[in-house]
Amino acid sequence: MFGLDFSFLNWDVIRSYVANGFYFSIQLTLFAMVGGVALGTVLALMRLSGKKWLEVPAAIYVDTLRSIPLVMVIMWFFLIIPFLIGRPIGAEVSALVTFTLFEAAYYSEIMRAGIQSVPKGQVYAGYAVGMTYAQTTKLIVLPQAFRNMLPVLLTQTIILFQDTSLVYAIGAYDLLKGFETVGRNFNRPVETYLVAALVYFAICFSLSYAVRKLQQKIAIIR
Amino acid sequence: MALFGLDTFCRDTIDKEWIPNCLKSASGDTSYLHWLLTGWGTAVALAMLALVVAMAFGVLMGILRTTPNKLFVLIGDVWTEVFRNVPLIVQLFIWYFVVPSVFPVLKQVPGFVLAFIGLGLFTSSRISEQVKAGIQSLPKGQRYAGLAMGLTLPQTYRYVLLPMAFRIIIPPLTSESMNIVKNSSVAFAVSVSELTMFARQAGEETSQPVLMFLAVTILYFVSAFAINRVMKWVEVRVRVPGMIGGK
Numbered sequence: 001m002f003g004l005d006f007s008f009l010n011w012d013v014i015r016s017y018v019a020n021g022f023y024f025s026i027q028l029t030l031f032a033m034v035g036g037v038a039l040g041t042v043l044a045l046m047r048l049s050g051k052k053w054l055e056v057p058a059a060i061y062v063d064t065l066r067s068i069p070l071v072m073v074i075m076w077f078f079l080i081i082p083f084l085i086g087r088p089i090g091a092e093v094s095a096l097v098t099f100t101l102f103e104a105a106y107y108s109e110i111m112r113a114g115i116q117s118v119p120k121g122q123v124y125a126g127y128a129v130g131m132t133y134a135q136t137t138k139l140i141v142l143p144q145a146f147r148n149m150l151p152v153l154l155t156q157t158i159i160l161f162q163d164t165s166l167v168y169a170i171g172a173y174d175l176l177k178g179f180e181t182v183g184r185n186f187n188r189p190v191e192t193y194l195v196a197a198l199v200y201f202a203i204c205f206s207l208s209y210a211v212r213k214l215q216q217k218i219a220i221i222r
Numbered sequence: 223m224a225l226f227g228l229d230t231f232c233r234d235t236i237d238k239e240w241i242p243n244c245l246k247s248a249s250g251d252t253s254y255l256h257w258l259l260t261g262w263g264t265a266v267a268l269a270m271l272a273l274v275v276a277m278a279f280g281v282l283m284g285i286l287r288t289t290p291n292k293l294f295v296l297i298g299d300v301w302t303e304v305f306r307n308v309p310l311i312v313q314l315f316i317w318y319f320v321v322p323s324v325f326p327v328l329k330q331v332p333g334f335v336l337a338f339i340g341l342g343l344f345t346s347s348r349i350s351e352q353v354k355a356g357i358q359s360l361p362k363g364q365r366y367a368g369l370a371m372g373l374t375l376p377q378t379y380r381y382v383l384l385p386m387a388f389r390i391i392i393p394p395l396t397s398e399s400m401n402i403v404k405n406s407s408v409a410f411a412v413s414v415s416e417l418t419m420f421a422r423q424a425g426e427e428t429s430q431p432v433l434m435f436l437a438v439t440i441l442y443f444v445s446a447f448a449i450n451r452v453m454k455w456v457e458v459r460v461r462v463p464g465m466i467g468g469k
Contacts, residue, residue, distance in 0.1 A: 004324075067443055069407035071418050072435065079431050162309040168411060169418075176312060190323045193315045197308045204307035 008186045009195065017185070021178025024092060028174065029161045032099035036160075037153065039100065040107030045137065047112055058108070065105035071169050073102050078170045091172035095164075103160055110156060114149030115141055151215040158207050162200065175199070230428050231255040231437075254424055254434075261420035262441050268338050268416060269406040269445070273399060275342025276349050283346065284353025285379060298350065305347035310408050314340045318412040337409040345402050352394045356387035389460055396453035400446040407442070417441055 046058035065073065077098040082089050118141050126136030146153075165176040176196055183192030232244040234251045241253045279301075287298035305313070317340035322328045328336075360383060368378035410418040421438040425431030 067404075067446055068439055069404040069418070069442055071407040071410065072421065072439055072442065075418075075421065076435055076439075079425075079435065162307075165309040165311050166408065168311055169422075176309070190320050193312065193320050197312050197316055200309055200312055201304070201307045205303060208307065 004191055004194075005188070006191050006195070008188060009182070009191070013182055013186075017182045018175065018178035021173050021175045021181075024173060025161065025164050025175040028092075028095055028099055028164045028167070029157065031096050032103045032160055032164075033157045035100035036103030036107045037111070039104035040109075041111045041142070043104060043108035044111035044115055047108070048115055062105045062108055065102055066109075070102060070163055071166055074098050074166060074169050077101075091167065091170040094170060095167045095172045095174075099160070099164065103156075106156055107153065110149050110152050111145060114145035114152075117148045118144045147218070150218065151211055154211045154214070155208065158204050158211070161207075162204060165200070227430050227433055230430055230433065231258070233428075235424075235427070254428065257424065258417075258420055258434075258437055258441075261415060261417045261438075262445075264334070264414065265403070265406050265409075265416035265418075265441075266445055268334065268341065268409055268414065269403045271338040272341035272345060272406065273402050275339060276345035276398075276402065279343060279346035280349025281353050283350040284357070285384075287350065287354045288357045289375070298354075302347045302350045305343050306351075310341070310344050310405055311411050313344050314408060314412045316340070333412050334414050337412055337414045341402065341405060341409065345398060345405070348398055348401075349395070352391045352398070353387065356391035357383055359390055360386055386462070389462060392453065392457045392460070396450060396457070399449050399453060403446045403449060404442065 043058045043062060046054040047062070049055060068076075074095065078089075078091065078094045081094055081097060122140050122144065123136055126140045131139070164174055167174050168176060171177070179192045179196035179199075180189070183189035186192075229240070231254045232241055233239065233253060234241055234247065235254055235257055236251065239247075239251070241247045241251065244253055245256045245259075246252050283298040283301045285298075286294040287302070289295065308316075314337060317336040318333060321336070322331070364382055364386070365378060368382035369375070373381065406416060407418040409416055410422065413419070417438045421431075421435050425434040428434065
């Protein structure tokens, strides 16, 4: 049909070209998610601290990164990191750093909404039983904020997984690059791009389906 | 003029000769500034055309998903899931490599056109989500009231549901319009000569990537901010008194 021929795609080809890339895409997604949520939570707490010297730097960081296209951010970091640390750096390592710092800006906005969704009475209750700010935040506010925002955090992670394909800009070897290499080696770019789209679709669709189910489950309990 | 290497912008893109008026020489050679501005124009045109495509399909699909007709809902759902769950860069590759090879008629279509269609359809899935959410956020009574008054379903949408739904979704549409400017940067991957493409190529040619990246980043800022202002203006103009932030 349409002159398409998928016969060259077998497990050996997948294993030798695509598996590495897939592994890196997953690694990048998980690394940036964990690092991004951690840093994003700190940024969100800074913006809600009520102290100007904490609020302003966090706001500038978040707003700046959110206004620049991710492709440009990826290229900027790939350009600047070697200059800062004084030695060349691989595209993959650069991508890990970039995505962690970039996603932190987006996760921080989600966490800020999550923290604000916790009723004020919860904080006062914490103080009333003699807890410090740190204790109230850690034991009362953040657990509820995480729970409220879990579906949104996971949805952002699915977007993050899709965005990892943009490391194409600096030539890191991810899932897309794996398929592209196969397409180049077998001179079959049309078929490999189609399969790549199908693989991304299958992963993202099933993940977002799972998030929807989770959302319903959480909604029933609360 | 040699300050921070800014003179590079006034130099010829081929032989690096100084061009007096900074844009074009008498013999027709163009400067880096000229290239940068052309790239900016391309990026803005790409984003705006994509926005038109995205609004057209996004609104249509969003409406279909809220109709009582199961087939319409299915069409809208499938459309949204397909365009939402494949990364933009992969979709652009599909439009640039796969579509013309499957339909040879399209081989003559320039990459720019394929890129704005691809970017537009990708964004249409997000707009469809927002239109759907906007319509569903209205009380069910609004729809029933329209139908009870004898309006047909299309009339109910036209005169009752959509005027409110569109006003409600202006804030998310604003951020989506800014996203489309940012996402237009991905078109470098299919060789559209826009800002990101300029940053990559001019950065390499001039050995002054920081300067070139900075110029491009500022132009993205300016473009996204301009859209933000326009949308805010629209938001104020169409505000309904006594509702959602109205006076």
